[in-house]
Amino acid sequence: MTRWLALAALSALCSTALAIDSGAAFPDAERQARYDHLTSQLRCLVCQNQSIADSNAGLAADLRREVQEMIAAGKSDTEIKSFLTARYGDFVLYDPPLTARTVLLWAAPALLVLITVGAATRVILRRSRTPFGPDPDEPG
Amino acid sequence: MIPELGTLSLIIALLLSAAQSFFGLAGAHRNRLSWMQVVTPAVAGVWVFVALSFGILTYSFITNDFSVGYVAGNSNSALPLVYRIAAVWGAHEGSLLLWILILSTWALLVAGLSSSLPVAFRARVLGVLGLIGLGFMSFTLLTSSPFTRLLPAAADGADLNPILQDPALAIHPPMLYMGYVGTSVAFSFAVAAMLAGRIDAGWARWTRPWTVAAWMCLTCGIALGSWWAYYELGWGGWWFWDAVENASFMPWLASTALIHSLAVTEKRGLFRSWTLLLAIFAFSLSLLGTFLVRSGILVSVHSFASDPARGLYILALLMFFIVGSLTLYAFRAPSLKGGGGFELVSRESFLLLNNALLVAAALLILVGTLWPLAMDAFNLGKISVGPPYFNMVFLVPALPLVMLLGIGMHAGWKRASLQTFRRKLLAIAGVAGVLALATALIGFGSFGVPLTVLGFAAGCFVMGSALIEPVQQWRRGQGLPRAALGMAIAHFGVGMFVIGVTGVASYKIEKDVGLAAGDSATVAGYTFKFLGTQPVSGPNYEAIEGRVAVSRGATPVTELATQKRTYRVQQNPMTHAGIDVAWNRDLFVALGDELGADKWSLRLQYKPLVRYIWLGALVAAIGGLVAILDRRYRVRRTTAVPAAAPGSASTVA
Amino acid sequence: MWRHFAPAAAFLALGGLFAFALMRIGQGRLDVHEIRSPLLGRPAPTFVLPSVTDPSRLVDTKALAGRMYVVNVWGTWCGGCREEHSALMAIAHSTTVPIIGIDWKDDGQQARLYLAQLGNPYQQVAADRDGRVAIDWGVYGAPETFLVSSSGVVLEKQVGPLSEALWAEKFGRYLQGEGGS
Numbered sequence: 001m002t003r004w005l006a007l008a009a010l011s012a013l014c015s016t017a018l019a020i021d022s023g024a025a026f027p028d029a030e031r032q033a034r035y036d037h038l039t040s041q042l043r044c045l046v047c048q049n050q051s052i053a054d055s056n057a058g059l060a061a062d063l064r065r066e067v068q069e070m071i072a073a074g075k076s077d078t079e080i081k082s083f084l085t086a087r088y089g090d091f092v093l094y095d096p097p098l099t100a101r102t103v104l105l106w107a108a109p110a111l112l113v114l115i116t117v118g119a120a121t122r123v124i125l126r127r128s129r130t131p132f133g134p135d136p137d138e139p140g
Numbered sequence: 141m142i143p144e145l146g147t148l149s150l151i152i153a154l155l156l157s158a159a160q161s162f163f164g165l166a167g168a169h170r171n172r173l174s175w176m177q178v179v180t181p182a183v184a185g186v187w188v189f190v191a192l193s194f195g196i197l198t199y200s201f202i203t204n205d206f207s208v209g210y211v212a213g214n215s216n217s218a219l220p221l222v223y224r225i226a227a228v229w230g231a232h233e234g235s236l237l238l239w240i241l242i243l244s245t246w247a248l249l250v251a252g253l254s255s256s257l258p259v260a261f262r263a264r265v266l267g268v269l270g271l272i273g274l275g276f277m278s279f280t281l282l283t284s285s286p287f288t289r290l291l292p293a294a295a296d297g298a299d300l301n302p303i304l305q306d307p308a309l310a311i312h313p314p315m316l317y318m319g320y321v322g323t324s325v326a327f328s329f330a331v332a333a334m335l336a337g338r339i340d341a342g343w344a345r346w347t348r349p350w351t352v353a354a355w356m357c358l359t360c361g362i363a364l365g366s367w368w369a370y371y372e373l374g375w376g377g378w379w380f381w382d383a384v385e386n387a388s389f390m391p392w393l394a395s396t397a398l399i400h401s402l403a404v405t406e407k408r409g410l411f412r413s414w415t416l417l418l419a420i421f422a423f424s425l426s427l428l429g430t431f432l433v434r435s436g437i438l439v440s441v442h443s444f445a446s447d448p449a450r451g452l453y454i455l456a457l458l459m460f461f462i463v464g465s466l467t468l469y470a471f472r473a474p475s476l477k478g479g480g481g482f483e484l485v486s487r488e489s490f491l492l493l494n495n496a497l498l499v500a501a502a503l504l505i506l507v508g509t510l511w512p513l514a515m516d517a518f519n520l521g522k523i524s525v526g527p528p529y530f531n532m533v534f535l536v537p538a539l540p541l542v543m544l545l546g547i548g549m550h551a552g553w554k555r556a557s558l559q560t561f562r563r564k565l566l567a568i569a570g571v572a573g574v575l576a577l578a579t580a581l582i583g584f585g586s587f588g589v590p591l592t593v594l595g596f597a598a599g600c601f602v603m604g605s606a607l608i609e610p611v612q613q614w615r616r617g618q619g620l621p622r623a624a625l626g627m628a629i630a631h632f633g634v635g636m637f638v639i640g641v642t643g644v645a646s647y648k649i650e651k652d653v654g655l656a657a658g659d660s661a662t663v664a665g666y667t668f669k670f671l672g673t674q675p676v677s678g679p680n681y682e683a684i685e686g687r688v689a690v691s692r693g694a695t696p697v698t699e700l701a702t703q704k705r706t707y708r709v710q711q712n713p714m715t716h717a718g719i720d721v722a723w724n725r726d727l728f729v730a731l732g733d734e735l736g737a738d739k740w741s742l743r744l745q746y747k748p749l750v751r752y753i754w755l756g757a758l759v760a761a762i763g764g765l766v767a768i769l770d771r772r773y774r775v776r777r778t779t780a781v782p783a784a785a786p787g788s789a790s791t792v793a
Numbered sequence: 794m795w796r797h798f799a800p801a802a803a804f805l806a807l808g809g810l811f812a813f814a815l816m817r818i819g820q821g822r823l824d825v826h827e828i829r830s831p832l833l834g835r836p837a838p839t840f841v842l843p844s845v846t847d848p849s850r851l852v853d854t855k856a857l858a859g860r861m862y863v864v865n866v867w868g869t870w871c872g873g874c875r876e877e878h879s880a881l882m883a884i885a886h887s888t889t890v891p892i893i894g895i896d897w898k899d900d901g902q903q904a905r906l907y908l909a910q911l912g913n914p915y916q917q918v919a920a921d922r923d924g925r926v927a928i929d930w931g932v933y934g935a936p937e938t939f940l941v942s943s944s945g946v947v948l949e950k951q952v953g954p955l956s957e958a959l960w961a962e963k964f965g966r967y968l969q970g971e972g973g974s
Contacts, residue, residue, distance in 0.1 A: 020732025020741040021652040036650065043524045045828060045933035049382055049439055051526075054375045058898055059933060062924040087931040089831045094526030096511075101520050108507045109500075109533035113540075116496035116503075124482075124489045127410075132554050133480025136341035136409035417800060424804065437814055439825050448818045455815065459808045466801035473797040510810070513825070517814040522828055 019056035025068045038067055038077060041094050042084065051094065143208050143287040146196035150237075150285075153189035153244070154277040156182050157270045160247075164267020168260040168335070176263040183251040183266055186273060187244040194241045197286050198228050207293035210234060210286040216299035216709050218680040226310035227300040232434060232450075233286035235313060239430070240276050242314070242321045247273070250325060250350070257346060264332035265325075272324050275457045283450050299680065299709035308368040316361030316388060320426045322354025323391055326398060327423035330416050331465050334472045339412050344405035347419065349773040351402060355395040356764035362388050363757035371717055376650065376728050376745045378753055381530040383438040386509045387429030390502045394422040397498035400491045407553060408480060408488060413473040414495070420469060424462040425502065431458050438513060483555045490548030490556075497537040497544075504533055535591075542598045542638055546605040549631060564608055572600035580646075583724075584748065588646030595642030603635030626767025630760045637756030643749025652732070656739040664746035666727060667691050671699075673731075673740060681707040683716070686731040686740060690720060702731040702742075726750050830931050830950045837864075837941040838929040842919035845896050845904045852893065852919035857941075861967070863892040864939040865915070865955075866927060868899045869907045871935040877954035881914040884960050890940075890968065891916035897935055898924045940964050 026032040036053065042063065044055035052060040052067075063084070070080045084092045096102050104111075160182035167175030197210075201224045206212040214234070215227045229235040247269040254262050280286075303309075329347040333339045365388070370378045379385065398418040405415045432438050435451025482488040508525045516522055546568075550561040558565070576596035580587055587593060606628045613620045620628070653661040657672030671687040683705040690697040700718030707714065720727040725748045732741030817823035832838070837854070844850040865881065867874040885892055894915035896904045901920055908918070921927050930939065938951040948967050951959065 020730065020743045022732075022735050022741045023652060023654040041526075041528050043526065049380075049526075054377075058924065059927075062898075062928060065923075066925075066928060086831060087928060088933065089522055089828060089931075091522040091524050091828050094524050095528035096523045096525055101515060102511070102523065105507065105511045105525065105529075109504050109536040112500040112503050112507075113497065113537050116500040117493065120492045120496035124484065124492060127481040127488070128484045130481025132482065135407070135480075413797075420800075428807075431811070435811075435815065437811065437818070437825065448815045451815050451818075452812075455808060455811050459805070462804045463801050463808070466804060467798070470797040470801055510807075513814060514810060516825060517810065517817060517823060 019052075019054055019060060019064075021064065025064075026071070031071055034077065035068060035071055038071075038080060039064055042067070043092050043094050045088055045092065142196055143200055143205065143289065146193045146200075146287045147281070147285060149189040149193040149196070150277060150281060150287075153186050153193065153240075154274065154281065156185040156189065157273040157277060160186060160270030161267045161274055162270075164263040164265075164270055165335075168263040168267065168332075171260065173259065176259055179263050179266045179270075180251050182270070183244075183247050186270070187248045190237075190241050190244045190277075194228070194237055197234060197237060198225060200287075201225060201228050204297070206295070206297050207289055207291075208286070209288045209290040212290050212294040212297045214297065214300050216297040216680065218708065219297075219300055219305070220679050222307075222310065223300055223305045226304070229313050230300050230304050233280070233284045235317075236276065236280050236284055236434075237286055238314060239317055239321060240273065240280065242317045243269070243273050243276065243324060246318075246322055246325050250328075254346070261332055261336055261338075264335050265328045268328035268331045269324060272328075272461065275460070279450075279453050279457065283453055297709075299707065302681070302705070302707040302710060302712050302714045303372060305680075305707075306368060306372050308364055308372070312361060312364040312368055315357055315364055319354050319356075319358025319361045319395075320388070320391060320429065322350070322357055323395060323422040323426045325350040325354060326395075326419045327461075327465070330419035331468065334416065334465075334468045337472065337475075339416060339472065339476060341406050341409045344402045344412075344415060345772070348399070348402045348406060349768045351395060351398055351419075351422075352764045352768050355392070355399055356761045356768075358388070358392050358395060359757050359761040359764070362392060363754045363761075366757075367754050370750075371719055376648075376717070376730075376743075376747060378644070378750065381508075381527045383509055384429075384433055386505050387432050390505055391422050391425040391429060393498050393502035393505070394418060394425050397495045397502075398422050400494050400498075404488055404491050408482070410479045410482075410488065411492070412479070413469070413476040416469055416472070416476075418495070418499075420462070420465050421499075421502075424458075425506075427454075427458045427461060428506075431455060432509070438509070480554075482553070485551065485556045485558065487548070487551040487553045487556060490544060490551050493544055494541065494548065497541040501534065501537040501541075504537070505530070508533070539594075539598075542602060542634070545631060545634065546598070546601045549605055549627070550608065561608065565605065568604035568608070569597075569601055572597045572604055575600045584643075584647045586647075592642060592646040595638060595646070599635045599637075599639035599642060601635075602638065603632050606631040606635060622770040623767045623772070626763045626765070626770070628763070629766055630763025633756045633759030633761075633763055635756070636752045636759055640749045640752030640754075640756055644747050644753065647746075647748045648750075649746040651744045652741060653744060654735050654739050654741050656737065661742075661744060663744045664725075664748075665692060666697065666746065668727075668729065668742075668744050670740065670742065672738070676703065678705065680709070681705045681714075684731065684734075686729075686742065688718065688729045688742070690727055690729075698727070700727070700729045702729045704731045704733075721751060723751075724749060827952055828931075828933060830947070832931055832939075832947045833950060835947060836945050837939070837947045838926070840919065840921075840926040840929065842895075842921055842926060845894070845901055845918040845920045846908070846913070848901060848920070852917045854893075857891070857893070858945065859943055861890050861943045862916075862941050863890055863964075864895060864930070864941065865892055866895045866897050866930065866932050866935050866937040868897045868935050869903045870899065871897075873934075873954040874936045875911075877936055877956070878911050878914070880954075880956045880960065882912050883957055884955070885914035888968065894918035895921050895926060895930070895932075897921050897927050897932065940967055942967070 024032055025035045039053035040051045042052045044050045044052045044057055044060040046057040046059050047055045052063045067080060070083065081093060090097055096105065098106055160179055163175045163178040163182065200208050200211050201215050202221065204215065204217050210233050214230045215224050219227065229238040247266060250269065251266055326347050329343065333343045366378045370376060401411055401415045401418050404411050431451065431454045434454060436448065437451060508530055512523050512525055547565060551558060576593045579596050580593050610620055610625060610628050649664050651661065651663050655661060655670035657670055660667050660669040669689045671689055673684050673686045676683050676685045683703040685701055685703045688700045690700060698720040700720055702718035703716040705714045705716055715730050718729045725746060728745035728747055730743045732743060734740055814823060839854045841851055841853045844852050892915050896918055934952060936954055938955050939947055940949045942948050949964055951963055
């Protein structure tokens with residue numbers, strides 16, 4: 001029971017108000033674009049399933065500030081991401097990193113399409129060698 | 141006293157459901173007409189008592205009966221009447237009752253509109269529907285009764301979650317549930333056919349309009365939800381790949397596949413076991429969605445407050461229906477071999493590829509949604525699978541699907557004579573390419589992101605291709621059969637959707653600015669002048685309203701109002717965006733925080749073509765409606781149904 | 794024949810996964826909302842922050858080197874912190890392991906008032922006004938409690954309100970020979 005209460009307390013910190021920065025984070029479009037992209041790909045840990053760009057939790061604002069400062073300090077996207085995963089784990093990345101445990105996840109799209117389209121093609125090839133045969137009776 | 145009557149009528153409905161399923165299934169099995177004749181009155185009775193129960197809960201909300209725990213938890217005396225009614229389905233218990241009401245409504249419709257079906261088949265269909273109702277009513281009564289009393293009664297209620305206080309949300313869940321639950325009809329037809337051992341073209345023809353009807357509701361429901369998230373959550377996004385959204389999207393993909401596969405089964409008597417499987421899948425994915433949303437097993441922005449005990453009950457229900465029907469399938473499928481052939485290039489081939497890609501899409505969303513859970517459960521670490529993953533991988537099946545669609549529409553049955561359409565298709569492809577380039581370069585001034593031009597071209601091609609036949613028939617002064625017209629309209633809607641998605645993904649602009657009254661900022665050529673703020677007061681909230689005048693050059697465009705609301709009871713701040721809509725773009729303004737010195741942060745957004753996303757979905761749903769009205773579904777009680785017009789036979793899908 | 798059972802088997806497997814997950818949730822061994830900290834088993838982040846109780850002094854983790862200590866992240870705005878406060882007081886009394894508080898994104902005046910009213914379980918309380926140290930510790934929701942070994946490694950972490958029972962269950966085994974509990 002306390003677990004659910006704690007959870008309720010936690011989610012009370014999340015509001016549905018929009019997080020809005022006080023202005024552009026960077027004067028130049030290139031770094032601003034990197035900032036926008038990165039913050040939208042990082043998951044806020046308080047209001048689960050919001051990006052830190054959208055969440056107005058205090059932590060999300062702090063994390064946006066960290067990202068902004070790291071970009072300003074000339075850090076690469078990879079460095080910024082590893083800074084965050086060292087503290088919060090892979091959970092913070094909406095784009096799951098490719099590891100032994102996510103290989104199948106990343107291979108799934110191609111595999112699934114290959115399997116389903118492959119199966120369909122097999123049926124099509126087989127049917128293309130079959131005579132048309134009669135159509136089912138008209139409605140009656 | 142009144143709420144107890146609600147429980148009582150739900151119990152009566154449960155007993156009647158038991159009668160409905162017993163007499164339906166056993167009556168058909170033993171071939172006892174007198175048993176089967178009990179089914180229709182039972183269906184009507186179930187509906188009456190479920191509706192009564194639902195009405196009583198609504199009454200408790202309207203009269204602010206805070207001695208009912210569910211009412212106290214989700215309403216408030218200051219809540220406007222319309223939201224007190226919408227609050228009935230604002231949380232788990234009440235929305236489950238809505239689920240049941242909609243299920244019994246579908247059953248009532250099936251009972252009322254299927255008098256042309258063989259008696260035993262109809263009894264079985266209604267019997268299966270009764271069994272589903274039985275499962276969900278017992279679930280509600282045992283774990284989630286909305287009528288449980290709160291002792292002592294609360295002085296006032298905790299209010300409805302502010303994000304749910306919105307007109308679109310009043311209709312979104314009912315619409316979505318109509319779709320979700322509607323898949324149970326196709327499922328029941330499939331199970332009834334398997335029980336009878338008679339799986340034929342007739343079965344496919346009976347199933348089709350029900351499937352299309354459910355699909356239509358699901359399409360509208362999902363689109364409404366997306367539209368609501370767009371303006372109500374204030375973020376300006378239209379799809380977040382949240383677990384709850386995925387839960388509704390998977391059955392949509394499966395139903396879409398089912399509609400197309402039913403076409404082949406009806407017309408050619410082929411793919412019968414595959415169609416059966418899809419009918420089961422569509423309903424299974426609906427149930428799976430219900431489970432995921434209500435069990436608390438996934439982390440999502442808008443899942444219900446949930447607990448594992450409920451999860452276990454739904455899981456048991458889920459497994460009973462899915463594994464039960466799939467086992468039945470395993471016994472029936474081997475006898476469904478045979479049937480005729482078709483050539484490599486034929487409508488059958490295109491539809492089968494369509495099915496393969498749609499099913500791959502549904503499965504990959506399933507994998508992406510459940511992967512974090514699986515890793516977490518086996519202690520392999522916590523990861524997130526979010527929009528960056530889904531946006532990328534969804535293109536793998538979606539791109540070829542859209543490409544094939546434009547051509548496949550014109551393929552004839554058995555042997556496609558694309559020759560007749562080749563010139564037209566090439567011409568349309570050429571025009572689509574030029575239009576796409578023009579839209580990108582002249583309309584938006586850049587090539588956008590990779591795939592922008594391809595996206596526009598594919599959208600234009602599909603739209604143009606969908607128009608070929610209607611235009612041709614219209615020129616000849618002939619009408620198109622409703623089914624063919626519906627198909628053309630629906631596919632035209634798909635094209636619109638593709639264009640909307642491409643436009644907004646390629647050219648949207650978002651800008652956070654800090655403005656004092658009188659300051660302005662420019663986004664995409666529009667000047668946003670902040671006019672300042674003033675306090676306003678709503679029925680159950682206080683708000684700060686910011687006003688923004690928008691102009692383009694010297695021409696004023698509009699004046700937008702955006703609010704930051706604080707609801708009195710829940711004290712949750714909420715952003716209410718100001719949106720200006722035009723045919724080619726939305727302008728979206730949201731108020732942020734006060735930065736001091738009368739300066740406010742604002743988010744300004746330019747969303748080109750975003751309306752076509754929902755408009756496309758709406759047009760697709762209208763296409764479905766037109767198709768249902770085809771005469772071959774309307775003919776009843778006649779022994780000889782006229783065959784479809786000769787010219788149309790090859791075009792109906 | 795058997796291949797037709799494949800769909801049923803696939804869904805059965807899926808159901809198995811769900812049942813397993815629900816079972817573990819029921820046993821309290823799986824919490825979909827909890828994020829396992831990557832800091833566990835790693836060196837604890839160091840920090841130097843002004844003290845809440847005496848803003849002229851600094852709280853420095855270097856001074857704790859060679860000792861086992863507890864870090865508790867809290868704030869006056871946080872309901873769960875208020876809830877666990879009495880447990881924290883009791884724990885502070887019963888163990889010799891020092892509890893270092895990190896007052897997270899808070900107002901110093903209010904924090905002092907809070908500690909004066911409810912008692913101060915902390916050996917030292919650091920003010921993390923802008924939340925940077927909390928980020929280093931991977932904090933996402935107060936209250937959070939960490940146990941750091943004498944060699945400076947993070948041993949255990951608790952997210953959410955602490956109780957004495959929870960303390961004994963989760964942290965007790967590390968405290969043998971530390972004159973604890």
